[in-house]
Amino acid sequence: MVSILRLTKDGPVQQELISKDARVPTQVADGLLRKLSQAKLIEWKGKAIEASPHQRVKIAIEAVKLGADLERACKFLQWNEFENIAAEAFEANNFTVTKHFRFRWAGRRWEMDILGCKEPMVVCVDCKHWRRGWRRSAIMRAAESQVERTQALTEAFPSLQKEMGLANWKRATLVPVVLSLVLGPFKFYNNVPIVPILQLQNFLNELPAHATSLMRFFTSF
Numbered sequence: 349m350v351s352i353l354r355l356t357k358d359g360p361v362q363q364e365l366i367s368k369d370a371r372v373p374t375q376v377a378d379g380l381l382r383k384l385s386q387a388k389l390i391e392w393k394g395k396a397i398e399a400s401p402h403q404r405v406k407i408a409i410e411a412v413k414l415g416a417d418l419e420r421a422c423k424f425l426q427w428n429e430f431e432n433i434a435a436e437a438f439e440a441n442n443f444t445v446t447k448h449f450r451f452r453w454a455g456r457r458w459e460m461d462i463l464g465c466k467e468p469m470v471v472c473v474d475c476k477h478w479r480r481g482w483r484r485s486a487i488m489r490a491a492e493s494q495v496e497r498t499q500a501l502t503e504a505f506p507s508l509q510k511e512m513g514l515a516n517w518k519r520a521t522l523v524p525v526v527l528s529l530v531l532g533p534f535k536f537y538n539n540v541p542i543v544p545i546l547q548l549q550n551f552l553n554e555l556p557a558h559a560t561s562l563m564r565f566f567t568s569f
Contacts, residue, residue: 349407349411350424355369359398360393363381363395390407401426405430409530427475433545437548438471438548440552441552449463452504460473468517469523470501471525472524484533492537492538494540495538495540498523499565517569519569520567521564523565525543531547539562541562
């Protein structure tokens, strides 16, 4: 699976190259590729193997479930694959999406990986799909940093409304979220949700019903 991630990041690859890269006999590799094809994790066309961004993320998740090192499985994912899947989840739930939103506040420069906006909700996402050492301490630091960014954005919000395309909003509720490839040791830290990428759409669908239990910041104009 890791070899597939490595070799398909730039497009289709010949099946024999996967066998060589993984150091697996061709006959064994073909059997495994057939299983992945049947599970719809790859597309097998003739002698070429290809995988869409969604399939590549699913392959990485499956590899981790089977014991692959998280960082090793993730390092062959393209940054935009992860972000595009997140953006699609937001758009499927009628959010508008802004990537890499940069702003200045309190003498510092800040950046949000993804902003998902649907009045009056602004979901502020930090993507941590290949963070080294994805353990309790790393998740805690990621959540604390995202709370700090979200608070800064809340304070700067009135001056950024037009830039964000939200000039007509009268109020906003900002929710910090940490987005991961797989589920970590816990789902929340100080009421900040730690959301696996393939569960993001469900999280957004259920967000209105559960928003009051999450860390939130409020601003009005």
